[in-house]
Amino acid sequence: MIPILGELKTGTTQRHLIKLPGAALADDEPRPVISVAGAKSGPTLFVNAGVHGGEYPAVEAVIRLGKSLDPKKISGTVILMPVLNLPAFRTRTPFVCPIDNMNPNRVFPGDPTGSYSEQMTYAVINEFVVHADAYIDLHGGDIPEALVPFVICRSQDGLADSKARDVAARSKEIAMAFGLPYVLAVSKPIQPSKGSSSYAAAAEKGVPSILAEAGGVGQMQEDAVELLVKGVVNVMRQLGMLAGVKSQIQSSKSQGKSKSQTKTTIRRAVATGEASSSTLLTKFEWVYTKKAGMWYPKVAPGDFVKEGDQIGTVGDLFGDTLEKIISPVNGVVLFLTINPSVLENGLLMGIGAKQD
């Protein structure tokens, strides 16, 4: 089913050490991969973490799934890769791969003749993702980022082809089943770049896929690990790979609830990280500073902001304010840069919103 892993014995968990193809990757240490081949037949789910090397709760969640999933209870096969971007993990490098200084999550589906990150993403897409029936890429805030747990997937907007629309619809079902407070269904790349993100590239290959984020600031937060483990298990139920109640899929948390009730529910969900149903957002607005300096945010992850609100300032090293940072939308702060030192055009936060 996954040729690079060889034959998998049904009803067993196996450990593999995999050399990914690609000339730039020839000297790599092999990457650990765990296969959990269920006793009964069913879909193949591929889960990886460590596309960004400093997102540790995601890495730990994959390790824990490998230790805890019981192949005797599973229909289908789960393939787990704890760390894709091993060079970044080994060197504690946030956002990029230190070999080529590229963000791997901006060059999917990769290029077999490109730089290291392009060959690495090409290999994971072609050796793993395309052989799966669904794909989950686990992330969190990287070392300088805090966030509120959320899932991203490709929305149906702008897709004319009926197969692509179907893949997007199934991606959204998986995203809602995962069970984090927010789901962002987006149609455009978040940052202009050569390639796209894992979930978008996988969807283009016809594989329903999501990117789920929990944890951050370079630490091992137990609640974030548990959320990501539970989320994958929820998706396995949704795909029929595990017995148990499937998560309810709702188009919006606000249905049938008053505005203040909804706000309270979201606040509670944000506090515990657990969502009975996810709030669907359709716009991801990233806020940057123009000038380099010291960053003083006035908001925290999970805070609601209004268009025009002052959400922080950037000052110089004499203590004078260089720039007031203003919210461009009504929405919720999904991630926040928490390190005070920011560069020119530096990323400050991402705000999730609904399309107006």
Ligand SMILES: [Zn+2]
């Ligand atoms: Zn990430």
